[in-house]
Amino acid sequence: MNEALERFSVNQMTVKQLSLPELADACQELGVRNVGLWREPVQRYGVEAAAELMRDAGLTVTTLCRGGFLTAIDPVERAEALGDNHAAIEEAAMLGTDTLVLVSGGLPFDSKDLHGARERIADALDILAPYAAERGVRLAIEPLHPMYASDRCVVSTLAQALDIAERFPADQVGVTVDTYHIWWDDGAPEQIARAGAGGRIHTFQLADWTTPLPEGVLNGRGQIGDGAIDMREWKGYVEAAGYTGAIEVELFNEALWARDGREVLAETAERFVAHVMQ
Structure with missing residues (x-):
């Protein structure tokens, strides 16, 4: 099975019950x-x-999560966010990963201005992208499902993410393609092709969509093969767009976290082989 796992990357959140060692x-x-x-x-x-x-374990760090939350209007909050993202970039470089995933941030308190919030993301990237590039780190804007638009991420589609990313060089700013967040979007395959043509697919992440969603929604990502998403189809889209990198499984799931972490990791690897690679 090891050969079939060459491209498999386990996101730490999938087995967060395990310590780093x-x-x-x-x-x-x-x-x-x-x-x-x-x-x-x-x-x-x-x-x-x-x-x-x-390094000692022979592991490649494919991404670091997360930077972002760049939509604040208040000058003090904005300065704090930029400082935190500078630190995240330095941490990514220290860990040897070339990709920092960005969750852009939701609407500021008492604001209804989605367009203005997205513009503030671009303004922040004017500062952060060159800083990251100097340290060999790319910024990967991750669109999140629209249900997160108000409080976590005003970037809901790959088209919106690319509209921001394309203001910057491709080796500085690209996108995260995450099946959980975009599988519902009929326009996503075309946007994946757009991202690939520009060299902007910086990471590809998997999680399944299962219903009913749990209370609180955030921790409802399904194990590969348990839900509605055709993982092979989405792998086909990113590969047709030229992506050949690691495929990261990132699951927020209370039921998985309650189990033995090694067992969950083994199961996730098996599901990856069965539902993605075969």
């Missing part, structure tokens, strides 16, 4: 070579120590 050990045991990391657990462990741990 436990995750590294489980990946080595299963022959998993790639991981996507999250800032909070990495910071708790220590960024330098985490980078060393990943």
Whole structure:
């Protein structure tokens, strides 16, 4: 199975019950070579120590999640957001990943101005993109499902993400293609082709859509094969667009987190092979 897992990357959030050393050990045991990391657990462990741990385990860090939340109007909040994103870029560089995923941020308090919020994202990228490029890090704007538009991400479609990204060089700003967030959008395949033509598919992430959604919605991403999304179809779209990189499985799921993390990782790897690669 190891050969079939060459492109598989497990996002740390999928098995967040595992500590970083436990995750590294489980990946080595299963022959998993790639991981996507999250800032909070990495910071708790220590960024330098985490980078060393990943190197010693022979693991490639495919992405770091997350930067972003760049829609604030208040000058103090905006400065804080820019400072946090500068730190995220430095952490990504230290971990050896070339991709920082951006969740753009929702509407500021008492605002209904989606267009203005998206423009503030572009304004922030004017500052952040060159800074990231100097450190060998690309910024990957992730569109989130429209149900998150008010509080987490005013960028809801790949078209919206590309409209912002294309203001910058492709090696500085691109997009995240995440099946969970775009599978419903009939225009997404065309936008994937657009992104590929411009060299802007910086990462490809998978999660399934299962219903009913849980209360709170955020932690309802389904295990691969349990829901409505044809993973092979979406893999076909990104590959036709020229993407040959790692394919990262990122699951927010309370039921999975309640289980043994090593068991969940093994199951996720098996599902990846069965529903994505075969």
